[in-house]
Amino acid sequence: MAEQxxxxxxxxxxxxxxxxxxxxxxxxxxxxxxxPFLLLFIGVTMPTVFYILWGVINITSIPLAN
Amino acid sequence: MATTAQFRTCPDTGFRIxxxxxxxxxxxxxxxxxFLLVGGLFGLLVALTRWPAVHLLPADLFYLAxxxxxxxxLLVWIIFFEIxxxxxxxxxxxxxxxxxxxxxxxxxxxxxxxxxMTNIAVLRGDSSVMFTSYVPMQAAPDFYLGIILFAVGALxxxxxxxxxxxxxxxxxxxxxxxxxxxxxxxxxAIIAVFTIAAGAIILVPTLFWSLGYISNIDTLMxxxxxxxxxxxxxxxxxxxxxxxxxALAAILFGAKPLSEKVSRGAFLLYILFLQLxxxxxxxxxPGLAAEYKIFNTSYALYLAVLASMIHGLTVPGSIxxxxxxxxxxxxxxxxxxxxxxxxxxxxxxxxxxxxxGFLGGISGVMMGTEQLNLITHNTTYxxxxxxxxxVTGTTLAFxxxxxxxxxxxxQRELVLPGLAKxxxxxxxxxxxxxxxxxxxxxTLGVPRRHWDMxxxxxxxxxxxxxxxxxxxxxxxxAALIATLGxxxxxxxxxxxILWGKKxxxxxxxxAAPEPQPAAAAGAYGGAGTMAVPGTFVLAxxxxxxxxxxYFVNWKYLASVWGLS
Ligand SMILES: [Cu+2]
Numbered sequence: 322m323a324e325q326x327x328x329x330x331x332x333x334x335x336x337x338x339x340x341x342x343x344x345x346x347x348x349x350x351x352x353x354x355x356x357p358f359l360l361l362f363i364g365v366t367m368p369t370v371f372y373i374l375w376g377v378i379n380i381t382s383i384p385l386a387n
Numbered sequence: 388m389a390t391t392a393q394f395r396t397c398p399d400t401g402f403r404i405x406x407x408x409x410x411x412x413x414x415x416x417x418x419x420x421x422f423l424l425v426g427g428l429f430g431l432l433v434a435l436t437r438w439p440a441v442h443l444l445p446a447d448l449f450y451l452a453x454x455x456x457x458x459x460x461l462l463v464w465i466i467f468f469e470i471x472x473x474x475x476x477x478x479x480x481x482x483x484x485x486x487x488x489x490x491x492x493x494x495x496x497x498x499x500x501x502x503x504m505t506n507i508a509v510l511r512g513d514s515s516v517m518f519t520s521y522v523p524m525q526a527a528p529d530f531y532l533g534i535i536l537f538a539v540g541a542l543x544x545x546x547x548x549x550x551x552x553x554x555x556x557x558x559x560x561x562x563x564x565x566x567x568x569x570x571x572x573x574x575x576a577i578i579a580v581f582t583i584a585a586g587a588i589i590l591v592p593t594l595f596w597s598l599g600y601i602s603n604i605d606t607l608m609x610x611x612x613x614x615x616x617x618x619x620x621x622x623x624x625x626x627x628x629x630x631x632x633x634a635l636a637a638i639l640f641g642a643k644p645l646s647e648k649v650s651r652g653a654f655l656l657y658i659l660f661l662q663l664x665x666x667x668x669x670x671x672x673p674g675l676a677a678e679y680k681i682f683n684t685s686y687a688l689y690l691a692v693l694a695s696m697i698h699g700l701t702v703p704g705s706i707x708x709x710x711x712x713x714x715x716x717x718x719x720x721x722x723x724x725x726x727x728x729x730x731x732x733x734x735x736x737x738x739x740x741x742x743x744g745f746l747g748g749i750s751g752v753m754m755g756t757e758q759l760n761l762i763t764h765n766t767t768y769x770x771x772x773x774x775x776x777x778v779t780g781t782t783l784a785f786x787x788x789x790x791x792x793x794x795x796x797x798q799r800e801l802v803l804p805g806l807a808k809x810x811x812x813x814x815x816x817x818x819x820x821x822x823x824x825x826x827x828x829x830t831l832g833v834p835r836r837h838w839d840m841x842x843x844x845x846x847x848x849x850x851x852x853x854x855x856x857x858x859x860x861x862x863x864x865a866a867l868i869a870t871l872g873x874x875x876x877x878x879x880x881x882x883x884i885l886w887g888k889k890x891x892x893x894x895x896x897x898a899a900p901e902p903q904p905a906a907a908a909g910a911y912g913g914a915g916t917m918a919v920p921g922t923f924v925l926a927x928x929x930x931x932x933x934x935x936x937y938f939v940n941w942k943y944l945a946s947v948w949g950l951s
Contacts, residue, residue, distance in 0.1 A: 354564065354651050355564050360655075361549070361580060363658060364580070365580055365584070367662070368615065371663050372611075372615060372663050372683055373612060375679055376666070377608065379679055380674055
């Protein structure tokens with residue numbers, strides 16, 4: 322377990338701009354996780370495409386009986 | 388927007404609480420509990436009818452009770468409580484005022500009016516279409532309208548949650564990333580938005596169909612879109628109750644997650660994949676391709692299951708780490724033995740984690756496998772599974788939180804502290820047994836949603852083995868035990884709110900081991916250790932049980948499906 326834990330020792334997140342002595346850039350994944358509306362977009366799009374749209378396409382491509 | 392939001396400081400926890408949020412959390416939580424009582428009692432009627440020796444209700448009332456039970460507990464109780472959790476996580480934990488309290492009240496009233504409207508439609512007896520309300524079964528228009536109003540209200544509440552995240556960030560009420568509990572609540576809110584959208588897409592046309600403006604709704608189309616709501620709504624629960632697990636670990640032990648990164652990554656897996664598992668309800672539909680079914684319920688779902696296992700490991704792990712830090716280091720399990728087992732917040736949490744994983748999780752993966760699903764599809768195994776997830780998982784976790792939250796918010800002491808100690812065991816073990824007996828009977832083929840497994844007045848009959856009858860009887864007994872536990876909970880909550888002794892200024896929180904550990908729920912940062920051997924051993928036990936049960940079911944499938 323050699324991974325670095327961000328914020329493992331401090332009480333505030335590493336994204337805290339004030340008071341941090343390092344100018345360390347915020348990691349990409351953390352930026353993603355800190356963007357609620359991006360997550361909202363992903364969380365609605367994924368099931369809409371893979372579950373609903375794909376399912377609807379499946380159903381509409383069933384040939385109608387004559 | 389010069390707002391003069393008013394705050395009070397909680398003497399127990401030090402949280403700064405926005406008064407408007409305080410009131411909204413209270414009303415949503417209380418309303419939730421009232422519907423838990425109503426829905427729970429309908430559940431008892433269902434169990435007593437399915438107890439062959441009792442067979443309480445006639446067929447029409449049975450389906451009425453089953454419809455009311457599903458709606459009131461699966462939707463109304465849980466979503467009202469979740470809204471309370473969302474407001475708690477975005478305003479109290481972020482030290483922020485709640486965005487647009489007026490919208491939040493509008494949301495509350497829409498939900499309440501909707502829930503009451505649908506309940507009236509059901510109680511009238513002309514809308515016994517069960518929770519799923521599959522077309523072409525038709526309910527009265529107000530049945531659908533009520534659910535739509537409820538859903539719109541819940542959507543507004545989600546907007547308030549997102550709005551509060553925005554203003555908390557703008558007004559810099561916290562630094563850096565939101566706390567993990569708030570992140571879990573965000574996950575729940577995101578899933579809720581999709582859930583409600585799917586519900587609106589299908590229920591609005593169904594309402595018009597019920598009014599006679601639309602002549603026909605395709606049954607398979609209905610099922611696909613409806614389960615976008617029906618299944619996902621249960622995933623709101625999962626995300627919310629796991630946020631509650633993290634909150635309780637922090638509140639009770641000052642525990643910090645083993646790794647913020649890993650726990651947040653697991654929530655991200657939920658956001659990406661959890662809702663796709665809706666397709667497991669459609670595994671036997673002939674109109675849908677195998678690729679669709681298998682991608683959604685296996686490949687995608689396994690990533691969500693991975694996330695659940697991560698949470699199941701890291702919540703007890705964080706507790707173990709916190710306990711070991713306090714010096715409870717003897718052997719593998721001193722930390723667990725010396726945990727506050729008579730504090731209902733802890734025992735409820737512990738039982739919730741164990742039963743959600745062992746009963747709900749394992750059975751869910753089994754059923755979600757396309758081939759294995761054939762053994763149990765539409766049997767009582769299905770309600771057995773989801774009583775483990777939604778009741779012993781979600782409801783028990785919410786009860787555990789309520790034991791802490793209600794005395795803190797109302798500043799009153801529990802009225803029945805002695806009974807409260809026993810309550811999670813009664814309710815949890817009773818419901819755990821309900822799950823097991825239903826799953827057992829389902830494995831023997833007993834159909835779900837069936838009024839009479841003896842087929843006494845049916846043209847085509849079937850003889851179930853005696854063991855199946857026995858299990859449905861035991862299910863009734865277990866439901867009685869659980870009901871007793873549920874009633875004690877409700878008495879305790881309502882009694883505390885109405886008549887609980889006012890707390891003196893600055894008392895120590897009764898059963899919690901430390902004065903103000905609750906603040907940890909609002910903090911960022913991991914425990915900085917992975918040295919949790921006891922938890923890892925438990926995880927291995929879980930994995931062994933998982934593998935064994937999965938294997939046994941493939942074996943069983945091979946034997947029920949005689950191909951030679
Ligand atoms: Cu489901």
